[in-house]
Amino acid sequence: MNKMFKLSFLVLLGIYTFSCTPKVGTKITQERPPVKAPEIEVYKSENKDTLATVETKKDLEVAPIPVKPYLAINFQKTACYGKCPVFELKAYSDGRLEYAGKQYVKRLGAFQAYIDKLKVLELQEKALEYDFFQLQEYYPKSGKTVVEVPSTITYVKYNNLEKRVLNKHNAPKKLLQFEKYLDTWLESINWARVQ
Numbered sequence: 001m002n003k004m005f006k007l008s009f010l011v012l013l014g015i016y017t018f019s020c021t022p023k024v025g026t027k028i029t030q031e032r033p034p035v036k037a038p039e040i041e042v043y044k045s046e047n048k049d050t051l052a053t054v055e056t057k058k059d060l061e062v063a064p065i066p067v068k069p070y071l072a073i074n075f076q077k078t079a080c081y082g083k084c085p086v087f088e089l090k091a092y093s094d095g096r097l098e099y100a101g102k103q104y105v106k107r108l109g110a111f112q113a114y115i116d117k118l119k120v121l122e123l124q125e126k127a128l129e130y131d132f133f134q135l136q137e138y139y140p141k142s143g144k145t146v147v148e149v150p151s152t153i154t155y156v157k158y159n160n161l162e163k164r165v166l167n168k169h170n171a172p173k174k175l176l177q178f179e180k181y182l183d184t185w186l187e188s189i190n191w192a193r194v195q
Contacts, residue, residue, distance in 0.1 A: 067093075067094075069092045069093045069094035069096065070092065070093050070157060071090060071091075071092055071093075071155070071157065072091050072092060072093045072120050072121075072123070072124055072156070072157055072158070073089070073090070073091035073120070073123050073124065073127075073154075073155065073156055073157075073182070074088070074089070074090050074091075074153070074154070074155035074164075075088070075089040075152075075153075075154050075155075075179075075182045075186070076088035076089065076152070076153045077150055077151070077152050077153075078150050078151040078152075078153070079102075079103065079150060080148055080149055080150040081148045082148075083104045084104060084150040085103075085104045085105045086101075086102040086103045086104060086105065086150075087099065087100060087101045087102055087105050087107075088100045088102075089182070089186050091120050091123060092120070093117060093120055093121075094117055094120075095114050095115045095116055095117040095119065095120055096112070096113075096114055097112060097113040097114070097115060097189060097191075098110070098111075098112050099111040099112070099113075099186065099189075099191055106187075107191060109193060109194070110193070110194040111191035111192060111193055111194060112191070112192055112194050113189045113190060113191050113192060115189070123182075123185065124156060124157075124158040125158070126178065126181060127156040127158060127178065128158065130174045130175070130177055130178035130181070131174050132154070132156055132163060132165070132174075132175070132178055133156075133158075133161045133163050135163070135165050135172065135174075135175055136165070137163070137164060137165055137166065138165070138166050138168075139165070139166070139167045139168060139169070139170055139171040139172075139175070140168060140169060140170035140171075141170070145168040145169070146168070146169060149168060149169055151166055151167065151168050152166075152167045152179050153165070153166050153167075154167070154175075154178070154179060154182070167179070
């Protein structure tokens, strides 16, 4: 048994020795140390049209990264057979506001305003408070509508969330509260008539 053990040991040692040596003609190369990537620092920009400025070295100037404005909020009310207000409000992510008063509203015609883009962000976050993104896309749930009543159409885009809700009637309380909030909010804006 002792001879068998010695023989097994020698065979294993031989296999190990020959498998670990390079074959004839095989080029042996040294491993290269990993290359360190240049450090990148991100700075907050004072320019309102950018999110940040990126630099690779302190003495290198890099242009700001532009952010394209997008429609963040669209709020509109449609006509009815009575004297219902008809208007549309558009709020863009850069703080630009557009208002079109069509009938039975205090401001008839086209208006615009500019506000801090953080105010638009507050509106978007208000939609979260009212669970806007959990709502159905159409009210009433049954789909049966009354033709004579106006519709309220609300659209919100916030980060990767985007939703449009059409409310004819019988909407949940949170949607009605959010619509009232938007109604009140748009009256607080200092609008300028578009010529």
